[in-house]
Amino acid sequence: MKQSLRMRWLLIAVMAFAGNHLLAQSVTLTQTPNASVCTGDSLHINLTVISTYPGNNSFDVEMTPGNAATADFTDPATLDIPIAKWVPNNGPVPAGDTNNAGSKVLSIVVPETITTNGTYSIRLVSSNPAGFSTNVFEVAVNVTITATIDTANVKGAFKNIYTPGNPDDWGKCVDDTVVLYANPGFNYQWMVNGVDVRLAQPGRTDDRRDSLLVWLPGTYTVEVSSGPVCPGTSDPIVINNYIPNPVVNIQPIFLQPWVEELDFQFSPSLDSVQFCESDSVLIWGDRPQIPGEFYTYRWLKDTVNQNGLDTVVAIPGATNDTIFVTSDLMATSTTPFYMEIYLEVTDTMTGCVTLGTDPKWVWMDTVPDTEISAIEWGTALPGASTILCVEDSIRLRADTIGGPDWEYQWQARFPLNGGTWANLPDDTLPTLQVDTALIPDSAEYRLVINNLTCTWLTQPIQVNIVPNPVFQFLPSDSVALCAGDSVLVAVTGNGLQYDWSNGFIGTSQYLSTPGQYWVRATGVNQCVTYDTLILFPLVVNANAGPDQTVGPNEDVVMAATGGVSYYWYADEPAYFSNRRDPNTRTRPIKDTTKYYVEVTAANGCVGIDSMMVYIESPFGSGPDLSNVQNVMTPNGDGANDDLDLREVIQGDACELVVMNRWGSTVYTEEDYTNGWSGVTNGGDQLPDGTYYFLLACDDEVRYQGAITIIRNNE
Structure with a gap:
């Protein structure tokens, strides 16, 4: 509604008086001097109802040209003006109460249909009693100027x-x-x-x-x-x-899972992503949301102008509602591997252009395209052989070690024919040690490298495991040997060369010394295998029995033990009842005779033992030989360190001969002085064991017996 911003308020005093003598209603109206109002203005009228009107009464406002003296309310130009509102002037009079006695205020709006300036008269007319009107109020009305915007x-x-x-x-x-x-x-x-x-x-x-x-x-x-x-x-x-609304969206991650979301996990919008240079990111602008809108699109990216200030520049050819961010586009970025993508839309109906202020941030990972090499142990140099013996190992290593965002996983394919690639558990470092504890045979190895969005598979390296040579001993790896014998031992297998611990190189040799021998077989790729041969002696416990002393012309009954067959002989001519009887009878011819017995054990080995037979002199007894020393312990403790034969020698010049149990002489002393301590004539200690000695005085054997050497008597 048109109305003046400047309101003119006219206060009209109205005195109501009785127009109906039965009800005696009255209204008084007071004229305001020089009252003036503009068309379209609101006019507030103060009035006082002297007596209460019936409840169904209503008042109308009439307005006609002329002053109070000339006003003609029957003139067709008279206007009926609606009362805008009633307001109590004082006291608790309800706003809608128009009939109760009291002071009130009513409002009207001066009609804009008045087109002529002049004086106008206003009166109130009641409906009950009908036709009752108040006195006339004069007001000057000025027509408001018409204001329009074209x-x-x-x-x-x-x-x-x-x-x-x-x-x-x-x-x-x-x-x-x-x-x-x-x-x-x-x-x-x-x-x-x-x-x-x-x-x-x-x-x-x-x-x-x-x-x-x-x-x-x-x-x-x-x-x-x-x-x-x-x-x-x-x-x-x-x-x-x-303002056209350029809304930029990134294809949801579940539709392009190769893209990594960099926003907070529960962010309502996806603003930042990272992708691999071998992939791409789909970004699109929303279609207009208001009916009748139509957009054209232009994509822009961040750059720096010649003054070093941040700005944006159009991406050539990017005028669709979608754009694929690829490595080619990222290659034009101002900051390597990083770009801000903006969208500008133009409304085709209005030509209005809006550059979006909410860009999408895109980072690009480069493919970690390194390879792996075999590394020499003790160096960082590549070129190590990938052909291994069973017990060997090799290191595989990435040629380039990336930053903290590189993750590694080694994989192997085994067996070579028909195997599938599988992760090696816990092998997540740039270096891998390959040996048969990891995979027992030849296999291929490769490295999977991830850096958040990119995955790279290196070219595989095949590591071949060469079996060690296999061989065995003939006749066995444990061979028994009779004393003084030798045995032919051989190896057979797929080795190319056999090295023996005694310096021999070959496949077979004769061995005569008991002991332990190792053999190293060298095969393909210089792979080696070791095995051990044990050559142990077979011991024959030959025992000719104790030395005996007999009278002249007495027989001696032998008592040999330790075998399954026996053969007797002596160092002097002697008669035997049966040389092959362990208990044969003999009669010595000389005063002192040494008897030998060859004892053959069940294992076929032969041992020799001897015993002395003495003919007692009819002229009296010689030295007491019943308590001759038979054990010596040459350990330096002063007890039994030497062979003491003083009771036998009795001051004579006697020769001592000591032999091992096979009859070989190990020590001689022409004039024995009781100082032999269990050594050879060269001063080397003899091994612990039993030895035999013969004591000859004046070219006659005075005593022969056994002496046992024990150095460690713990």
């Missing part, structure tokens, strides 16, 4: 197609300027949102012309005046900034 001549704006049905709603692009025109020939004051433009937009002084430049949105009106009386205010015109 909506047919709005420059730089467009009818806002997005709010249809509102003819006063106009749109403009954000950076555009609109020109509004008022009806010419008056004084002007332009307003925005009810405030003078110069106050709402400080610095402006152009708001009192018949046109106005508009670059900010708002509700604009113009007040038109010609002198101080009754200026007019135009209907409002609404200017809105129309």
Whole structure:
């Protein structure tokens, strides 16, 4: 509704008096001097009802040209004016109570249909009693100047197609300027949102012309005046900034799982992603959401201008509603491997352009395209052989070690024919040790490298395991050997060369010394295998029995033990009843005779033992031989360290001969002085064991017996 922003208030004193003598109602009306009002203004009237009217009574307001003396309310020009509202003047009178006695205020609006300035009379007319009217109130009415904004001549704006049905709603692009025109020939004051433009937009002084430049949105009106009386205010015109809405989206991660989301896990929008250079990221702009909108698209990326300031630049050819970010596009980025993607949309109906301020951030990973090499132990140099013996090992290592975002996983394919690639548990370092404890045979190995979004498979390296040579001993790896014998021992297998611990190189040799021998077989790829041969002696416990002393012409009964067959002989001519009887009878011819017995054991080995037979002199007994020393312990403790034969020698010059159990002489001393300590003539200690000695005095054997050497008697 058009109405003046300047309200004129007229206070009219009305005195009501009785028009019906039965009810005695009365109303008094007081004229305000020089009352004046503009068309379209509100007029508030104070009145006092003296007596209460019936509850069904209502008042009408009549307004006619002329003063109180000339007013003719029957004139067709008389106007019926609706009462806008009732307001109590004082006291608790309800706003809608028009009939109760008391002071009240009513409001009317002076009709804008009045087109002629002049004096007008106003009265109140009741409906019950019907036709009752008050006295006349005079008021000067001035016609309000018509103010309009020429909506047919709005420059730089467009009818806002997005709010249809509102003819006063106009749109403009954000950076555009609109020109509004008022009806010419008056004084002007332009307003925005009810405030003078110069106050709402400080610095402006152009708001009192018949046109106005508009670059900010708002509700604009113009007040038109010609002198101080009754200026007019135009209907409002609404200017809105129309801003196309460029909404940028990234294809959801579940549709492109090779892309890594960098936003917070529960972020409502996806703003930052990372992808591998071998992949791409799909970004698209939303279609317009308002019916009737149509966009064209232009994609831009961040850059730095010649002044070093951040700015954006169009991506060549990127004019669809979607864009694929690839490694080729990322290669044009200002910051390596990083780019900000912006979207600019243009509304095809209005030509309005909007550059989005909410970019998408894209990072690109490079493929960790390194390879693996075999490394020499003790060095960092590649080129190690990948052909291994069973007990060997080799190191495989990535040629390039990446940053902290590189993750490693070794894989193996075994067996070579038909095997599938599988992860090696816990092998997640850049280096891998390959041996048969990891995989027992030849296999291929490769390294899987991940760096958040990229995955790289190295070329495989095949590691071949060469079996060690296999061989065995013939006749066996444990061979028994009779004393003094030798045995032919051989090896057979797939070795290329056999090295023996005694220095022999070959496949077979004769061995005669008991002991332990190792053999090293060298095969293909210089792979070696060791095995051990044990050559142990077979011991024959030959025992000829104790030495005996007999009288002249007495027989001696032998008592040999330790075998399964026996053979007797002597160092002097002797008679045997049966040389092969362990208990044969013999009669010595000489005073002292040494008897030998060859004892053959069940294992076929032969041992020899001897015993002495003495013929007792008929002229008396010789030295006491019943208590001759038979054990010596040459350990330096002063007890039994030497062979003491003083009781036998009795001061004579006697020769001592010591033999081992096989009859070989190990020590001789022509004039024995009781100082033999169990050594050879060269001073080497004899091994512990039993030895035989013979003591000859004046070319006659005075005593022969056994002596046992024990150095360690613990």
